[in-house]
Amino acid sequence: MSSINKAHVYGDDINTDLIIAGKYTKTLNMAELASHCFEDIDANFTTKIKPGDWIVAGRNFGCGSSREQAPLAIKHSGIQGVIAKSFARIFYRNAINVGLLLVVCNTDQITDLDEISVDLFNGSVIINKKLKIPCEKLSPIMQQILEEGGLVPYLCKRGDF
DSSP: OOOOEEEEOOOOOOBHHHHOOGGGGTOOOOHHHTTTTTTTTTTTTHHHHTOOOOOEOSBBTTOOOOTHHHHHHHHHHOOEEESSBBBOOEEEHHHHHHHOOOEEEETTTOOOOOOEEEEEEEEEEEEEEEEEBBBBOOHHHHHHEEEEEEESHHHHHTOOO
């Protein structure tokens, strides 16, 4: 995976309520859910992002509740994935299960609207085509789950129910 897209940078402790407010979590319409992504911390989020862009954050991204709507809202907004120093464990698991790519690395040198390229095979994030930062590699099974679009499509394809 190695396309170049823009970074949208946020800070530490971005909780699931900031990703998608609870009042919007009662819909099964993913476009509607995604239209409210990040609106409480960035009212222009859905209008400024382009398909394939990245959310970049600090520590403890996705803390708070265990709702799956948070990674679903991000995924269906067109964001390619989230790059952060660390993730809340339940958010991490939910994101992989729904097919949202998460990358763990030091994000200190990434600024808003930097061009980002992620090379999961070699374990690196490239900023503005020049600065290379190492990132944690995903296990082969996690890569396969993401390639299939999430845990359910992965299991359906393999007949592992």
